[in-house]
Amino acid sequence: MRGTNGTGNETLSHPEEIENSRYSQAIYVTNVAMVSNLLLTGFKLFAGMAGNSSAMIADAAHSTSDFMTDIAVIAGLKVARKPRDSTHNYGHGKIETLSAAFIGLALTAVAFGIFWSGLQKVLAFYQGEILPAPSRVALAAAVLSIVIKEWLYRYTMVHARKLRSDALTANAWHHRSDAFSSIGTMVGIGGAILLGGRWVVLDPIAAVILSFFIFKVAFEISYKNLNELLEASLDSETYRSIEEILMSTDGVLGFHELKTRKIGNAMAADVHIEVDRNLNIVDAHEISTQVEDRLKEVCGSNGHFSIHVEPCSNPNYYSEQEGKNNGHRGS
Numbered sequence: 091m092r093g094t095n096g097t098g099n100e101t102l103s104h105p106e107e108i109e110n111s112r113y114s115q116a117i118y119v120t121n122v123a124m125v126s127n128l129l130l131t132g133f134k135l136f137a138g139m140a141g142n143s144s145a146m147i148a149d150a151a152h153s154t155s156d157f158m159t160d161i162a163v164i165a166g167l168k169v170a171r172k173p174r175d176s177t178h179n180y181g182h183g184k185i186e187t188l189s190a191a192f193i194g195l196a197l198t199a200v201a202f203g204i205f206w207s208g209l210q211k212v213l214a215f216y217q218g219e220i221l222p223a224p225s226r227v228a229l230a231a232a233v234l235s236i237v238i239k240e241w242l243y244r245y246t247m248v249h250a251r252k253l254r255s256d257a258l259t260a261n262a263w264h265h266r267s268d269a270f271s272s273i274g275t276m277v278g279i280g281g282a283i284l285l286g287g288r289w290v291v292l293d294p295i296a297a298v299i300l301s302f303f304i305f306k307v308a309f310e311i312s313y314k315n316l317n318e319l320l321e322a323s324l325d326s327e328t329y330r331s332i333e334e335i336l337m338s339t340d341g342v343l344g345f346h347e348l349k350t351r352k353i354g355n356a357m358a359a360d361v362h363i364e365v366d367r368n369l370n371i372v373d374a375h376e377i378s379t380q381v382e383d384r385l386k387e388v389c390g391s392n393g394h395f396s397i398h399v400e401p402c403s404n405p406n407y408y409s410e411q412e413g414k415n416n417g418h419r420g421s
Contacts, residue, residue: 112253117167119249119258123242123265124160127153130238134231141228145275145297148207149235152271155200156264159193163257166192186257186354187318193260194312197267201304204271208297221290224279232276239269256318260311267304274300324350324357328389332359335384341365341377343402358394359385367401374399 131153138146166189172178215221243265250258274296281292323329329350336345344364351358363381365374378397385395 112255113167115249116253116255116258117164119246120160120163120167120261123246123261124157124164126238126242127157127160130235131157134235137227137231141225141231141279143224143228143275143279145278145294146224146228146231148204148297149232149268149272149275152200152204152268153235155196156268159196159261159264162192162196163189163261165189166257184319184354186255187315187352190256190260191312191315191319193257193264194308194310194315197260197264197304197308197311200264200267200271201301201308204274204297204304205301208274208294208301211294212291212298215291215294221282221294224282226283229276229279229283232272232279235272236269236276239265239272243269256315260315263307263311267307270300270303271297318352321351324352324359328357331388332361332385335388336361336363336381339377339381339384341369341373342381344404347398353394356392356394357389359389360396360398362398362400364400364402364404 131150134146134150134153137143138148138150166185169185211221243262246258246262246265249255250262277296278290278292278294282290285292324332329348332348332350336342336348342363343366345361346364347360347362349360363378365377369377378399381397382395386393389395
């Protein structure tokens with residue numbers, strides 16, 4: 091049974107307006123990142139070619155992947171913001187989760203590319219190949235990349251937490267992965283310039299080490315969002331909060347069949363609650379409405395809640411009630 095609070099369309103439009111504003115902010119944040127990535131990629135490519143740095147050219151390719159995932163995130167958010175319709179009764183929020191999962195998989199590919207490229211250079215070096223020494227313009231590009239990408243990470247992560255967006259969180263970590271790869275590039279280029287000779291190998295070694303950090307982040311992002319696409323339950327803390335609400339709501343004598351999941355940014359829960367079988371339909375409906383309102387306080391006003399009301403199945407409850415009633419009559 092699903093309760094309404096009798097305020098008409100106005101109460102329904104408010105959560106929709108909040109969601110629309112949330113998606114608009116998320117798209118704006120991603121647009122800032124996309125423009126920054128485009129400019130940074132162009133500068134890195136120029137610095138890599140002019141500065142004789144294959145590491146910087148590879149770093150530019152990494153920034154290109156950031157630019158492409160920015161486009162994917164924007165496209166996903168624009169679809170996710172579409173309101174519910176006759177064929178998508180729960181909205182289009184899963185697209186946001188799909189975008190985040192895509193970024194996680196893209197990060198995995200980027201991490202593998204950095205690892206493989208760095209490993210090949212290390213092996214080639216120890217087989218006697220002479221790696222080219224880069225120039226200072228490539229070093230300057232690496233430093234600039236670290237500063238910009240770390241700023242983009244912090245800027246995007248602040249808004250991701252504020253807007254509770256998995257897609258923005260994944261994209262923020264993609265920015266940081268680029269900063270990590272640029273640190274490896276900076277160490278390699280700086281070591282080659284300052285130390286010269288055999289220290290050129292610092293670049294690919296650092297890249298191999300940093301690729302494992304990127305792998306870790308990519309796995310966490312992919313696992314979380316692919317799990318949500320497979321209808322995984324909400325986290326244990328939220329699940330316990332929902333159970334506490336059900337157990338503490340007046341009139342709820344028990345519950346079962348509690349199922350939870352995420353639909354994009356929204357939380358969803360289905361549950362059967364048990365009430366006194368002697369209640370009329372109006373009072374039973376009021377209890378279900380109270381449960382729904384309390385769930386929205388914990389899970390957000392954009393949540394989806396299906397509450398089925400059943401008569402209490404515990405015979406002891408009715409025996410106790412009859413005993414109380416007989417006691418009152420006897421007194």
